[in-house]
Amino acid sequence: MNVSLARFGLAVGHATDEAGATGCTVIRGVRGAHRASCAVIGRATGSRELALLEPGHHVERVDAVLLAGGSAFGLDAAAGVMRWMEARGRGFPVGAGVVPIVPAAVLFDLAPLGRPDARPTSAMAEAACEAAVSDGIGEGAVGAGAGLTVGKILGKSGAMKGGFGLAVREETGCAAAAMVAVNAFGDVRDASGRIIAGARRPDGTFADTEQLLASGGPARAFGAAASPNTTLAVVAVDAALTRLELHQLARAATAAYHRRLAPAGSSFDGDIIFALAPMEGARAPLAQAEMLAVAALEAAIERAVRLARGRDGVPGLAD
DSSP states (O other), X not given: OOOOOGGGTEEEEEEEETTTXXXXXXXXXXXXXXXXXXXXXXXXXXXXXXXXXXXXXXXXXXXXXXXXXXXXXXXXXXXXXXXXXXXXXXXXXXXXXXXXXXXXXXXOOSSSSSOTTOOOOXXXXXXXXXXXXXXXXXXXXXXXXXXXXXXXXXXXXXOEEOEEEEEEEEETTEEEEEEEEEEOSSEEEOTTSOEEESXXXXXXXXXXXXXXXXXXXXXXXXXXXXXXXXXXXXXXXXXXXXXXXXXXXXXXXXXXXXXXXXXXXXXXXXXXXXXXXXXXXXXOOHHHHHHHHHHHHHHHHHHHHHTOOOBTTBOOTTO
16 A cells, blocks of 8 residues: 655655664654654663754754664764755755754664664765655555564564554544654554554464563563564654644544553553654644544554565564
């Protein structure tokens, strides 16, 4: 299914290190900047430039958002996005030049797939900017989704493949898009609440991460072995919302995490949702935009795992 972001003025580009099982994804404006904000619900985040997304900050526009693997090492890749933008005169004007505004957040994919020393580079991020398109966007185990897994409470042997997903929901007067890289500690559920990807017992049945945590075990879930997680999303609307409204939109969109990721926003996750809107244009009711963003993000989360192929002994739903 081809999902187009043309009406949002956005393009998405991936760069993938297939051997290393890592990568990055750039979400950028096709012709210019977007107004932005974010909501942070995870308690193990890795990010840059998030402070400027708070309502009231002087700079209210961003040139791109970077989602990258490599844990904190992946933040270096943002320099490549800045180079690409600067070369085209895109950024916050400062006298004779510009400073591109590129918020970024990272995913812990240093294990269990690929090589633990692999991480996205600035050259990869620059290539992702160049490759960005509004139609025919790759999903599954590509870009930031390359090395992601879900359902890790029982270790690699019980985990499944995560990935990158995209969805759009629209009604008269407003449309919302969602792009998400799913690397959840817990399980992924469908709209009915049924687990579709997550921790598996040796017999192949789902273990139910939330139930295991509530019962107090296994003990390994509460230690360092539970650290390689995080789900990062970007939601966008085609209505010119204010930054305060975008902050509210991002917070509202966290409902999709809590409905589809079990659990979401845990002590082991660095979950963040970015929200984007055009700088100018028609407006739409905030409540409508929020509901469409939630619906789009729920669908994108499910697509991220349904379209991900397995590797290195970790199965994927697309196999």
